Amino acid sequence: MKFPGRRKLKHYFPVSQEKAVLPSTEVRPDKDTYIVGLDETIVDLVANIDEAFLDKFGIKKGLSNLIDASTAQQIYAELIKNNSISDHFAGGTIANTIHNYSVLADDKSVLLGVMSSNITLGSPEYHYVCTTSSKVNMSHLQGVAGDIGRGVTLVTPDGERTFAISPGDMDELNVDHIPEDIIAGAASLVTCAYPLRHEGKPIKPAMLKALQDAKKHNVPVVLTLGTQHLVEDNRDELLTLIREYVTVLAMNELEAEALTGHKEPLLAAESILDDVNMVLLTNGPEGLYLCGHVENDLKRETNNPIKSGEIVDFNRWEFSRPMKRELCKNSIKVYSHIDPYMGGPEKIKNTNGAGDGALSALLHDISANHYHKQAVPSSSKHAAPFLAYSSFAQICKYSNRVSYEILAQSAPRLSKGLPEREDSLEEAYWER
Ligand SMILES: Nc1ncnc2c1ncn2[C@@H]1O[C@H](COP(=O)(O)OP(=O)(O)O)[C@@H](O)[C@H]1O
Numbered sequence: 175m176k177f178p179g180r181r182k183l184k185h186y187f188p189v190s191q192e193k194a195v196l197p198s199t200e201v202r203p204d205k206d207t208y209i210v211g212l213d214e215t216i217v218d219l220v221a222n223i224d225e226a227f228l229d230k231f232g233i234k235k236g237l238s239n240l241i242d243a244s245t246a247q248q249i250y251a252e253l254i255k256n257n258s259i260s261d262h263f264a265g266g267t268i269a270n271t272i273h274n275y276s277v278l279a280d281d282k283s284v285l286l287g288v289m290s291s292n293i294t295l296g297s298p299e300y301h302y303v304c305t306t307s308s309k310v311n312m313s314h315l316q317g318v319a320g321d322i323g324r325g326v327t328l329v330t331p332d333g334e335r336t337f338a339i340s341p342g343d344m345d346e347l348n349v350d351h352i353p354e355d356i357i358a359g360a361a362s363l364v365t366c367a368y369p370l371r372h373e374g375k376p377i378k379p380a381m382l383k384a385l386q387d388a389k390k391h392n393v394p395v396v397l398t399l400g401t402q403h404l405v406e407d408n409r410d411e412l413l414t415l416i417r418e419y420v421t422v423l424a425m426n427e428l429e430a431e432a433l434t435g436h437k438e439p440l441l442a443a444e445s446i447l448d449d450v451n452m453v454l455l456t457n458g459p460e461g462l463y464l465c466g467h468v469e470n471d472l473k474r475e476t477n478n479p480i481k482s483g484e485i486v487d488f489n490r491w492e493f494s495r496p497m498k499r500e501l502c503k504n505s506i507k508v509y510s511h512i513d514p515y516m517g518g519p520e521k522i523k524n525t526n527g528a529g530d531g532a533l534s535a536l537l538h539d540i541s542a543n544h545y546h547k548q549a550v551p552s553s554s555k556h557a558a559p560f561l562a563y564s565s566f567a568q569i570c571k572y573s574n575r576v577s578y579e580i581l582a583q584s585a586p587r588l589s590k591g592l593p594e595r596e597d598s599l600e601e602a603y604w605e606r
């Protein structure tokens with residue numbers, strides 16, 4: 175036998191370079207920055223109709239209306255007869271939001287909800303999966319035997335969208351499909367008030383478990399209110415839930431009024447800030463408000479023009495970064511407002527999803543803070559426990575810009591990220 179020969183020890187050394195990490199859609203709770211969204215899985219069927227159509231089926235304009243299977247069939251048949259259905263898109267207020275987050279952040283999110291176990295080519299479920307970003311992880315969805323929800327999105331000539339929701343199996347999500355470890359590692363958990371209107375359905379306890387997991391692991395909870403009459407019908411239950419679990423509350427002006435009784439958004443926001451750390455209040459053509467708390471010693475004064483409304487000089491401290499009130503010694507309330515980016519698109523065909531878009535930008539900023547804190551914990555950006563990376567004023571601009579994009583493309587889900595540089599701004603702006 176040939177002797178294998180001598181080998182010098184010095185030629186054998188530990189490999190110091192880390193192995194390349196192969197791309198994976200699965201989230202790694204201890205390493206990745208991601209958000210988790212819990213939603214009723216809904217596919218939107220978009221149709222143009224006139225106001226008489228809404229009256230005929232007793233559907234309240236501008237709101238999300240629940241309908242039974244037989245009304246859904248009648249509506250569907252009439253829309254097909256009139257050839258008014260323009261397309262199917264993945265919908266659901268939270269799934270839209272996390273899709274948009276993933277497009278903006280170019281990073282992962284996790285969707286908790288249901289999906290039909292057997293998807294046939296060309297079905298609404300097929301459209302749902304096809305029109306969701308590949309960065310939205312759907313491996314934790316619960317399989318169901320029936321259909322996901324159908325959200326007939328009825329668009330009137332003024333561009334207002336009204337929903338007729340036929341639930342299918344969308345509320346069958348159960349507590350066994352709420353993964354605690356995935357929630358524990360998230361930069362935030364985002365969900366909506368819609369599950370509250372399905373008394374007796376598994377999604378309600380499932381949502382509660384997700385909220386409890388988030389609270390246990392100190393993960394910020396972001397809740398959107400959904401639609402005005404949902405808030406009116408469930409006000410007390412909602413307030414209890416908000417006080418117990420919610421960090422950031424998002425709504426439009428109608429939902430804010432239903433919750434607080436204040437028509438004036440600033441007063442509504444002021445009142446809600448007694449219960450939560452941050453409020454995003456969108457106000458259609460009047461723009462949006464972002465309000466919250468900051469430690470008095472860390473407040474920063476704006477150099478934008480000072481605005482007054484029901485609260486005098488309300489935007490004075492809008493250059494501050496949001497903080498949790500309970501982590502402040504002397505907290506002050508901070509208010510910021512912005513008008514629509516460029517006054518809004520020239521023609522608005524459909525306002526579907528504009529509010530969800532604004533929220534996805536806020537979630538991106540909260541996640542960016544989470545990421546930066548992990549990457550550079552000693553940075554002065556983390557000298558205090560801030561909730562977001564940017565100031566109230568900066569996030570307002572970002573949120574409004576995303577809403578504009580949603581309105582401009584007439585669909586609730588972004589098909590691409592925002593441009594790095596805005597065409598509308600002078601070259602000199604970027605050189606500054
Ligand atoms: N008619 C409009 N003109 C200009 N901007 C608008 C208009 N409607 C909505 N927006 C923009 O979209 C954002 C969200 O819209 P809003 O209608 O308040 O949300 P929601 O869809 O939740 O009701 C607003 O804050 C604003 O920036």
Ligand SMILES: Nc1nc2c(ncn2[C@@H]2O[C@H](COP(=O)(O)O)[C@@H](O)[C@H]2O)c(=O)[nH]1
Pocket residue numbers: 213214215216217218238239264265266267268270325335337339366368400525526527528529530531586
């Ligand atoms: N989870 C639910 N989502 C719903 C319901 N009704 C409507 N929607 C979804 O909302 C978005 C549009 O949001 P907005 O910003 O225009 O308010 C749309 O895609 C719908 O699918 C519901 O009952 N539950």
